[in-house]
Amino acid sequence: MKATAAPLDATLTVDASRRADGLATAGPRGRKPLTWKKRSTPWVYMAPAMFVLLLMTVAPAIFIFYSAFRNDKILGGVGKFVGLDNFITAVTNASVQHAFLITFGFVAVAVILEMILGFALALPLAAQTRANKVGAALMLLPFAVTPAVAAMVFKQLLNPNYGWLGYYLGVFGFPKGVDLLGDPTSAWIVLVILDMWQWTPFIALILMAGLQSLPGEPREAAMVDGATPWQMFRHITFPAMVPFIAIAAVLRTIQAFKTFDSFKILTGGGPGESTEIINLGIFRVGLQSFNVGLACALGVVFLIILSLLIPFMLRIIGRRADPEEM
Amino acid sequence: MIRSLDRVKRSRIVAGLGAALTVTLLATACTGGSSAPSAAAAKPAELRMLYTTDEANSAAVASLVPQFKEKFGIDLKIDNQPYDALQQKVFSEFASSSSYYDIVVVDTPWAPALVQNLEPLSQYLENGALNPDGPQSNVGDFIPKVFYDTAVYNVDSPIKRYPDPTAKPDASAIKNAGFDVYGMPVQSNVAVMAYRSDLFNDPAQKANFKAKYGKDLTVPKTWDDYAQVAEFFTQPDKKLYGTTVMAGVGDWATDDFKTLLASQGGDGTLADQNGKPTFDTPEGVQALDYYAKLAQSGHVPPGSTSADWGTTAESFGSGLTAMTINYHDLKLGDNVKGGTIGYAPVPIAKAAGPHFGTWMLSVNKNSKNKEWAYQAVSWLTAAEQQTTMTAKSLHPSRTSVFASIKSDNPLAPFYHTLGKSLAEGVGRARLTNYTELSHEVAVAVNKAATGASSPSDALKSASDKVSALLKSAGY
Numbered sequence A: 001m002k003a004t005a006a007p008l009d010a011t012l013t014v015d016a017s018r019r020a021d022g023l024a025t026a027g028p029r030g031r032k033p034l035t036w037k038k039r040s041t042p043w044v045y046m047a048p049a050m051f052v053l054l055l056m057t058v059a060p061a062i063f064i065f066y067s068a069f070r071n072d073k074i075l076g077g078v079g080k081f082v083g084l085d086n087f088i089t090a091v092t093n094a095s096v097q098h099a100f101l102i103t104f105g106f107v108a109v110a111v112i113l114e115m116i117l118g119f120a121l122a123l124p125l126a127a128q129t130r131a132n133k134v135g136a137a138l139m140l141l142p143f144a145v146t147p148a149v150a151a152m153v154f155k156q157l158l159n160p161n162y163g164w165l166g167y168y169l170g171v172f173g174f175p176k177g178v179d180l181l182g183d184p185t186s187a188w189i190v191l192v193i194l195d196m197w198q199w200t201p202f203i204a205l206i207l208m209a210g211l212q213s214l215p216g217e218p219r220e221a222a223m224v225d226g227a228t229p230w231q232m233f234r235h236i237t238f239p240a241m242v243p244f245i246a247i248a249a250v251l252r253t254i255q256a257f258k259t260f261d262s263f264k265i266l267t268g269g270g271p272g273e274s275t276e277i278i279n280l281g282i283f284r285v286g287l288q289s290f291n292v293g294l295a296c297a298l299g300v301v302f303l304i305i306l307s308l309l310i311p312f313m314l315r316i317i318g319r320r321a322d323p324e325e326m
Numbered sequence B: 001m002i003r004s005l006d007r008v009k010r011s012r013i014v015a016g017l018g019a020a021l022t023v024t025l026l027a028t029a030c031t032g033g034s035s036a037p038s039a040a041a042a043k044p045a046e047l048r049m050l051y052t053t054d055e056a057n058s059a060a061v062a063s064l065v066p067q068f069k070e071k072f073g074i075d076l077k078i079d080n081q082p083y084d085a086l087q088q089k090v091f092s093e094f095a096s097s098s099s100y101y102d103i104v105v106v107d108t109p110w111a112p113a114l115v116q117n118l119e120p121l122s123q124y125l126e127n128g129a130l131n132p133d134g135p136q137s138n139v140g141d142f143i144p145k146v147f148y149d150t151a152v153y154n155v156d157s158p159i160k161r162y163p164d165p166t167a168k169p170d171a172s173a174i175k176n177a178g179f180d181v182y183g184m185p186v187q188s189n190v191a192v193m194a195y196r197s198d199l200f201n202d203p204a205q206k207a208n209f210k211a212k213y214g215k216d217l218t219v220p221k222t223w224d225d226y227a228q229v230a231e232f233f234t235q236p237d238k239k240l241y242g243t244t245v246m247a248g249v250g251d252w253a254t255d256d257f258k259t260l261l262a263s264q265g266g267d268g269t270l271a272d273q274n275g276k277p278t279f280d281t282p283e284g285v286q287a288l289d290y291y292a293k294l295a296q297s298g299h300v301p302p303g304s305t306s307a308d309w310g311t312t313a314e315s316f317g318s319g320l321t322a323m324t325i326n327y328h329d330l331k332l333g334d335n336v337k338g339g340t341i342g343y344a345p346v347p348i349a350k351a352a353g354p355h356f357g358t359w360m361l362s363v364n365k366n367s368k369n370k371e372w373a374y375q376a377v378s379w380l381t382a383a384e385q386q387t388t389m390t391a392k393s394l395h396p397s398r399t400s401v402f403a404s405i406k407s408d409n410p411l412a413p414f415y416h417t418l419g420k421s422l423a424e425g426v427g428r429a430r431l432t433n434y435t436e437l438s439h440e441v442a443v444a445v446n447k448a449a450t451g452a453s454s455p456s457d458a459l460k461s462a463s464d465k466v467s468a469l470l471k472s473a474g475y
Helices: A002-021 A036-068 A085-092 A094-125 A130-144 A147-158 A164-171 A184-213 A217-224 A229-257 A261-266 A278-288 A292-321 B002-032 B058-062 B065-072 B083-095 B108-117 B135-141 B144-151 B171-176 B203-213 B223-233 B251-263 B282-296 B309-317 B370-380 B383-392 B399-404 B412-422 B434-450 B455-472
Strands: B046-052 B075-081 B103-106 B184-190 B192-196 B323-326 B341-345 B356-363
Touching: A036 A292, A085 A094, A085 A292, A094 A130, A094 A184, A094 A229, A094 A278, A094 A292, A130 A184, A147 A164, A147 A184, A147 A261, A184 A229, A184 A261, A217 A229, A229 A292, A261 A278, A278 A292, A278 B083, A278 B434, B046 B058, B046 B083, B046 B370, B058 B075, B058 B383, B065 B075, B065 B370, B075 B083, B083 B103, B083 B108, B103 B108, B103 B370, B108 B144, B108 B356, B108 B434, B144 B184, B144 B356, B184 B370, B184 B412, B192 B412, B203 B223, B223 B282, B223 B323, B251 B282, B251 B434, B282 B434, B282 B455, B309 B323, B341 B412, B356 B370, B383 B399, B399 B412, B434 B455
Parallel strands: B046 B075, B046 B103
Antiparallel strands: B103 B356, B184 B356, B192 B323, B192 B341
């Protein structure tokens, strides 16, 4: 890699210096350097989209940061700058701390389980047979279902009086009428299972695509050398898959932090406050009580934590993804 | 030269912007203020109303649209939104000072925060030309407690309540007391008890009850009787339970607790007019203790500690329970052969105080058609229209409408109970952040119901949290 990188760098340096000197005669491969007008054309085409993007993302972000330092009322009245008050409330309130803690716990458990199960599903499905193609298509169904609808269906299935789950548990000798959502532990298990049902196929499909793109030669060589299936998985397949695992883990982690519907519909944060993840809290504070300053502060704290977490995760997994560090 | 030209252009732009701003502000002042209403206001082609869905019987109001067009020659366009979306829509409409909707439906817990954005109606009520169907749109006909709890506010201090909530409503008296009218009650919800009258009238059940408890089986009037009857009917092997509780985390759990607290003689509003919580009291502990015991008794269906008002209606409707407490009339499913429903006020301990809360139709302060919007609100909530809407199960808010319901009306027993209960109802504390209070109380109720916390500990914890929330909100 390093041997090819050097000439490329050199070419770029030469190009840059030529432009700086005004020697816009010909490029290294005989192409004429672009004029300013031509260089700016793509920017002109992109400008409307970038403007919309700025308007839709950067402007609200700035407003959220601004509001987080104020106690403005949504329906008028005089708001004022309150410094770090909202942030102090956000980080010192015991309920908020609990909400952050369980959010991270949920994401960690759900993502780890989904990664393991997703990999386990991807391995057999990677072989391009007709049955596997049907299997892969079926796997699309759970994450094609709207999360709110999935949660509503789960709620009906879990109904201790009429739900299928209670009925079949009874058939197999388990106690009848168990209210799984009425106990913190079982409510958490249900929430994680729903998340796994919905999102494991997403992981499996990413990893399946990764497995299908791996070169076959190293495995063939290992087979010739008499490697066992476990040795091939441990020393060839898994290391080659690490970049795909990293992508799947990061995407799913980001997505898992945004989970809302299933908690809102299945438990509403209960029993007690045991499943009140931070997104439910922000919804309640911001969109039901309209305490905009505190909701924005909660959002900013959440954003900061995530901003620190994702690069950290990428560094850990990314280092593993570098073949020279394996 | 270029700089000076720029300066000239810039000053012109600034002047132009200033003029535009002035015009906009003046226009806003003209449309957003509370100038005297006139019967001669230009008639719009259309009035827009933001309304809810099933929570306030949208079908009933929608059924009047053709008659409205016939009466006023104006199209009434109704936008319906489910509860959460409606709340966000209502608040965002007012936050942006939008004039799009002329009429907005307001639920009681939102009113203290919204009142400054609602058009005060006393000046309209006192304008004879705007009230062809009766002086002051017959506000004296509204059930006093409902009217004062729903629509009468002091805009400078929304936490305050009208001093005499039993007085016959009168716009002038309300104004003289420093209050005003901010809407017309349209759908009055109150906790009522529904019971399976076929079971209560069954001779075999009556005999069994007498043999077991030594007294007649009657519809319970006290909470002790209620628990006993619930125990009697509970037969899990036959998929029958005595009653329901709505102990899932949500406003419904708070409402259940409110009713019990008021019936124990406590302050069912949950906070006083000084912004102090009033539920961590001996009456509160008694109320929650009773509720927790009922929830854990096995006499309510499994899943009651995560149930809401929809779940309990479903449980009763499917024949799973013999009694329930809810806010509307109920129906039994086809599977409940021979089942009939009776209604009665919720039981009491020391006093009556069922939880109530009413939706009102209010005029948007920013509307450009306020006179016509007022007339529409007045017409939609008039006795004649409310009577018509009872065919679609609307919950009336006028005394005369309840009195006019005849015994051959299939919902007569429900309406009789509804009217009686509304006259005794207890509303919510008037706080701009009532939702937060309600959440903390609901968590406490749920914790006590699941046995995760003792009633006294749960209430103490909730009261501390509510005190902090109220303090941070400026109370």
